[in-house]
Amino acid sequence: MLLTSLNPAAVAGGADVDDAVRIGGATLSRSDLVGGATSVAERVASQVGAAQRVAILATPTATTVLAVTGCLIAGVPFVPVPADVGAAERRHILADSGAQAWLGELPAESEGLPHIPVRLHARSWHRYAEPPPEAPAMVMYTSGTTGLPKGVVISRRAIAADVDALAEAWQWTPDDTLVHGLPLFHVHGLVLGLLGSLRVGNRFVHTGKPTPAAYAEANGTLYFGVPTVWSRIVGDPDAARALSSARLLVSGSAALPVPVYDGLVALTGHAPVERYGATEALITLSTRADGERRPGWVGTPLAGVSTRLVDDDGAEVPHDGESIGRLELTGPTLFDGYLNRPDATAEVLTPDGWYRTGDVAVIDAGGMHRIVGRESVDLIKSGGYRIGAGEIETVLLGHPDVTEAAVVGLPDDDLGQRIVAFVVGAAEPQALIDFVAAELSVHKRPREVRIVDRLPRNAMGKVLKKELS
Structure with a gap:
């Protein structure tokens, strides 16, 4: 039932x-x-x-x-x-x-x-x-x-x-x-x-606006939030410390920046659980209450779910924690199709019934998944390399003078795409380019850094990268 x-x-x-x-x-x-x-x-x-x-x-x-x-x-x-x-x-x-x-x-x-x-x-x-x-x-x-x-x-x-x-x-x-x-x-x-x-039978509290104060006053054991919510809570240390009595903090709907992850650990004593999902498949990957939680990684498949990575030709990509591939999955949580749109449904399902998520990811030998981002905006093909925007964003967010970062690939006559970073913060652009080059392979460094006042986001806190150019 x-x-x-x-x-x-x-x-x-x-x-x-x-x-x-x-x-x-x-x-x-x-x-x-x-x-x-x-x-x-x-x-x-x-x-x-x-x-x-x-x-x-x-x-x-x-x-x-x-x-x-x-x-x-x-x-x-x-x-x-x-x-x-x-x-x-x-x-x-x-x-x-x-x-x-x-x-x-x-x-x-x-x-x-x-x-x-x-x-x-x-x-x-x-x-x-x-x-x-x-x-x-x-x-x-x-x-x-x-x-x-x-x-x-x-x-x-x-x-x-x-x-x-x-x-x-x-x-x-x-x-x-x-x-x-x-x-x-x-x-x-x-x-x-x-x-x-309703299914589990637990008490449910909706705070209205997800403010740090409202979360702190709710006296919950299990908290859900998107990265924007958790970032604001980390920015309010008293509210964050009030969540130390909780059992589990869960983050999803977008990648949780590593500095926010680390801030939650320091202030609440809890390493947040990160999970991954889509409207068409619900939640399919998650770190576990009793398992490893690794910043930037969204865990392993839930019960009944299977995943695979494929390249441009449909061949499977190795699970080595480094190789990037298109993420496909199957399991009991899949949707029943798009209403009145068999054509659109066929576009996202493989002939053997797997759902093409449109995301690119890496999987390590233990089955842990890291989402690089959307194939359309986060997989950058530059100078013959396949580069994940999320990896560069994670490094940028580790710089003390960066508060937000979004990386995209813009058209380039020589490279195919050049890596461009949009950054909210006080850092100098060249300093950030050098910072990334020191942390990652040199071909992953941004060719350009643009300092902006804000990043465009939707209601769930996801950056609207197609508005960045």
Whole structure:
């Protein structure tokens, strides 16, 4: 059962918790969740039906929690819509998904769809049969960095498999209190944070904005954050030290800079767990609660997941910790394709069913993975060499006068691509070029360093490298 912690019989048998969910100023007990979400399920099932989809404005509120949970109980796929999405993108998501109604909060522009409100204090104890595992749970839209966003169809089986594998890797139990302040329209905040908590049965706290003070006051045992969040926490030593009583700090959605990693170790006493995933495959790699944690490395495959590295010709790349290849993977967490886009689905799946992640990586002899970055922007081919931008960025971030760094390959008539670093900090460009040349092979040094005030980032803290030129 996908929502194992929301079994009405378990609640009736004394398994209720007064503060199962704290979000948006509201606190829901486990019986509130069961009764409130089942009431939502009844309204959705009667007005829409399991064969259709509903759109949910994914704000960090109790309304969103009950809307999402109600859909899962009723077996109605939902489409999480970012609250800050632009009008054109919202219209595309609604039209492409075929959503039949808005469930819960209503945006300023409803695009003519009917509205099914969520009544926070309504309760029902109707029993619903568990939908089949292969049934779609949601359609989550990608960020659209290569065109209009595509709808990723994610099954109930994939979510359950992913949460169970992460629970094993992170020793995640009902005794945990999971804290984060991340959006509920991405895998990190929604699937791992909310749905993971519903399945595992732990307490869940959403802080609203993920500020250092909010994290410090939450008294959690398990914290999720993106690198920007952890960087700000390291910059607030008192808040960081307050997390020393936690059990596990988890970072993802982008590479965690080594200085931030080291700062967390020094201030909290915890080496953060790093993990890797994608909307199309959920989380597939992670370091473990009981295993090695190495700055800049995202661990080993989760249970049931297999990975491989291939070169431009499709030949497998050795796992020597140095050779760069295209990362492909397979396993039970894979998506069921892009909605209405068989052509796009075929482009990212190999003939034998492996998912082409679009990322480049290295794997060492022990199976540890390091993500170099996106093949389109982070694999630089310069002077006949294949160079990973992430390796250079890691070195630059180790310089005391650098606070942020992004490395790209720009067209060059002689080299094919020349390495250009965009840096936030007070260092002199030539000093940084010499610094990298002393730490790495000389052909990996930037040919140019540009000092900038800021790097362009998306809502999850990822640098938008295509805007750097």
